[in-house]
Amino acid sequence: MVYPRRCPSCGRDEPSPEQLYSTRAASDGGTPSPWRPEQPGRILDLRCGACWALFRWDYFGSRMLEMIKEGDPDSISEAVRSDE
Numbered sequence: 710m711v712y713p714r715r716c717p718s719c720g721r722d723e724p725s726p727e728q729l730y731s732t733r734a735a736s737d738g739g740t741p742s743p744w745r746p747e748q749p750g751r752i753l754d755l756r757c758g759a760c761w762a763l764f765r766w767d768y769f770g771s772r773m774l775e776m777i778k779e780g781d782p783d784s785i786s787e788a789v790r791s792d793e
């Protein structure tokens with residue numbers, strides 16, 4: 710529900726972020742859910758489908774915690790060109 714509006718690496722703005730990002734890992738931690746403050750929040754490792762950046766996301770806090778691997782939009786655009 711609270712995915713990044715824009716990719717922190719390539720800045721791509723996607724109207725349906727759940728289609729842009731894939732969840733590589735999930736663990737407890739970060740900001741607790743507003744309706745269950747006694748339980749731990751959720752930390753997701755998200756991969757951007759546009760630039761392949763991998764970053765750690767505080768789901769309920771709606772903020773990036775750590776850039777695990779920067780994306781590379783240039784290599785992706787080359788791949789797109791070779792597909793044509």
Ligand SMILES: [Zn+2]
Pocket residue numbers: 716717718719720721757758759760761762780
């Ligand atoms: Zn990206």
